[in-house]
Amino acid sequence: MIHRTPLDKWILSKMSKTLPSANLSQSELEYYQLGKLKETIDYAKSRSPFYKGYLKHFTRDGLTCLEDMRRLPLTNSEHVEGRAPEFLCVSQSEVQRIVTLRNLQSSQGTRRIYFTASDIEQTTDFFHHGMSTLVEPGQRVLILMPGDRPDTVGDLLVKALERMDVEGIVYGFVMDPADAVQKIKRQEIDAVVGVPTNTLSVARHEDSASIGRGRIKTVLLSSDYVSPAIIREFERIWGCRVFNHYGSTEMGFGGGVECQAFSGYHMREADMFFEIVDPNSGELLEPGELGEVVFTTFGRQAMPLIRYRTGDLSKILSGPCPCGSPLTRLDRVRGRIPDFVRLGQNHWLGVPDLDDALFCVDKLIDYQASLICRNNQPQLDIIVDTGSSHKRQILERIRQSLTQTVALKNAIEEGAVSIGSVSFGVVRKPESSSFKRKIVDLWNLSG
Numbered sequence: 001m002i003h004r005t006p007l008d009k010w011i012l013s014k015m016s017k018t019l020p021s022a023n024l025s026q027s028e029l030e031y032y033q034l035g036k037l038k039e040t041i042d043y044a045k046s047r048s049p050f051y052k053g054y055l056k057h058f059t060r061d062g063l064t065c066l067e068d069m070r071r072l073p074l075t076n077s078e079h080v081e082g083r084a085p086e087f088l089c090v091s092q093s094e095v096q097r098i099v100t101l102r103n104l105q106s107s108q109g110t111r112r113i114y115f116t117a118s119d120i121e122q123t124t125d126f127f128h129h130g131m132s133t134l135v136e137p138g139q140r141v142l143i144l145m146p147g148d149r150p151d152t153v154g155d156l157l158v159k160a161l162e163r164m165d166v167e168g169i170v171y172g173f174v175m176d177p178a179d180a181v182q183k184i185k186r187q188e189i190d191a192v193v194g195v196p197t198n199t200l201s202v203a204r205h206e207d208s209a210s211i212g213r214g215r216i217k218t219v220l221l222s223s224d225y226v227s228p229a230i231i232r233e234f235e236r237i238w239g240c241r242v243f244n245h246y247g248s249t250e251m252g253f254g255g256g257v258e259c260q261a262f263s264g265y266h267m268r269e270a271d272m273f274f275e276i277v278d279p280n281s282g283e284l285l286e287p288g289e290l291g292e293v294v295f296t297t298f299g300r301q302a303m304p305l306i307r308y309r310t311g312d313l314s315k316i317l318s319g320p321c322p323c324g325s326p327l328t329r330l331d332r333v334r335g336r337i338p339d340f341v342r343l344g345q346n347h348w349l350g351v352p353d354l355d356d357a358l359f360c361v362d363k364l365i366d367y368q369a370s371l372i373c374r375n376n377q378p379q380l381d382i383i384v385d386t387g388s389s390h391k392r393q394i395l396e397r398i399r400q401s402l403t404q405t406v407a408l409k410n411a412i413e414e415g416a417v418s419i420g421s422v423s424f425g426v427v428r429k430p431e432s433s434s435f436k437r438k439i440v441d442l443w444n445l446s447g
């Protein structure tokens, strides 16, 4: 039996504070959100030097429906980098926590995100209700994230779990998987929260079999992308259910969490408004269209964010969830936009898609993918590194696997791309340890 997401009740209780007779429906939620958006705009414009200038042509009267939000300019991490103090809407003394994020791609360097005690309470409240999707009173949760300092993610999770009579135990990132396995056994852990590959290092450790299938009932993975192969691995080794959480520091650490139907994230919609925009043009997209996740915060005191671009690729899922919720959901995030290339108007191909399609082929060590222009048509060329094994069947297997990948199959059928050459070669990586695989895009550049 699939339990309905606990977030529905929580969202309704928050809506009821301003709309006492509210019912939980998409239209009433939208009415509530419209009111909250107006409050956010008023608040930000009156208190933050950045928004005062940035939104000077926009007043709350310009907002008659949610669609009107498209008229507000988008914001992004570059606005925050170096200018964070201009976003601040409270005095420094009211700031309880500052998180500094480093951007490796930008010369600007760092961006600061500020939170008041009330902002932090909003997050703890979300963690409390979100976690009740996957844990029950009396259980123990091992948190494989930092939590030694006040108001870090681990610390807030412990506080949130206490509210539902669940014991949260902070372990921190795993350096020694064998030690984490011992901890799980000794403390009789029921659920694990962590980031995907670090948590997988525990499940895949040779001692992990001694935990016994069924000991760990649920795992919550928090990340902007989780490969289906990683989820299957947890299910196989621990016999557990794997839930995804989606969030970022800018969202106040939490954004949304899957329900027991695993059909997209139920979002924190009483605290935030989510949109999907075209990553190139910034235009608002319809439900079902893939694009960049953009959010606006409600009631955030220190640093409200308005139409903030996340860089994450996803889409809105309309219609009721199999769990019974009537609200729209956000599809599982496909990854970070810089890791994707565009195929035609409606399709995106990313490193995660190719990893899923190619690493299941036996002998494959690495690959290099390029989208090139051939006879004025986009074609995908693949060079595969299979060590000393150069059998023709491998190339046929790769071609077949590529054409069956959902992301490519639809794009090929619609003529947005075709598979070009698939050949053997040695894939050279730069020396840098931060190297990430990338699809070389010579098509969109030439267009």
Ligand SMILES: [Zn+2]
Binding pocket: 004, 005, 259, 260, 261, 263, 266, 321, 322, 323, 324, 325
């Ligand atoms: Zn659901």
